[in-house]
Amino acid sequence: MRFSRIITGLTAAGLLGLTPLAVSAPANADGQTYTSNIAFEISPAQSLYSYGDDFYVSGSVTGPTAVDTPTGGQAQLQMLTPANPVWTTIAVDDSPGFLYFTGDFKFLSNTQLKVVYTGYTATSQFDDSYLAGESAPLVVPVTYVLNAKTPGTSIVGKIKPSYKKKKVIIQRKVGKTYKKYRTVRTNNKSAFRVKLPTGKRGKKVFFRVIVKGSSEMTGLAAGFYTIRY
Numbered sequence: 001m002r003f004s005r006i007i008t009g010l011t012a013a014g015l016l017g018l019t020p021l022a023v024s025a026p027a028n029a030d031g032q033t034y035t036s037n038i039a040f041e042i043s044p045a046q047s048l049y050s051y052g053d054d055f056y057v058s059g060s061v062t063g064p065t066a067v068d069t070p071t072g073g074q075a076q077l078q079m080l081t082p083a084n085p086v087w088t089t090i091a092v093d094d095s096p097g098f099l100y101f102t103g104d105f106k107f108l109s110n111t112q113l114k115v116v117y118t119g120y121t122a123t124s125q126f127d128d129s130y131l132a133g134e135s136a137p138l139v140v141p142v143t144y145v146l147n148a149k150t151p152g153t154s155i156v157g158k159i160k161p162s163y164k165k166k167k168v169i170i171q172r173k174v175g176k177t178y179k180k181y182r183t184v185r186t187n188n189k190s191a192f193r194v195k196l197p198t199g200k201r202g203k204k205v206f207f208r209v210i211v212k213g214s215s216e217m218t219g220l221a222a223g224f225y226t227i228r229y
Contacts, residue, residue: 032063033128035130035133036131036132037062038060038117039059041058048142048218050145051161052160069096070096074096074118076093077090077113078113107140110217110218114134114138117134142217143217144217146209155196156192157192163186163211164188165187167186168186169212178208198226202228208223209224
């Protein structure tokens, strides 16, 4: 009988709050001019995302307190990836006091996100002005997806995104540590197959499948075991 389970154990950043530098804006007669404090978070909140995961972003632009919010200006959600290393606006929000960016957003590689606020100049003496600013980038690690079947004592796996003709490392647990057992190579469909040994009757033998990371993707470690009855 054969059981398996997937293990991922990589970490990444989470919630981000910040106070940026900003360009100057004229102060109105009786109101105040505030530095813009920009905070945002990704939902669902995870330390590590998988290729193809959906997400949305929420947050706020405030002044010295949470109740001080601008009544104008535009917030822009910007993204940077290894494939497109230029900050690119992917969504806008014209209600910066409560930010909500949603759409067909998917993580397809390691990603950086930030929020840029255009600033707001008050139009009456009863309003406040807010300086333009931007958040510090939030680094989002994104890992591979390993779809695996376990016929008998073999692992048949397929990796997304494309991982054609690349090495996959198989490690075996020896004592309290994992040591290299063997290396296999994926085919043109990013798939591989490896047969694993069993131990003494009733004893589990633990293995890990390691997919190395790159600038595009964060590495993956997936755990399996064999058992003989």
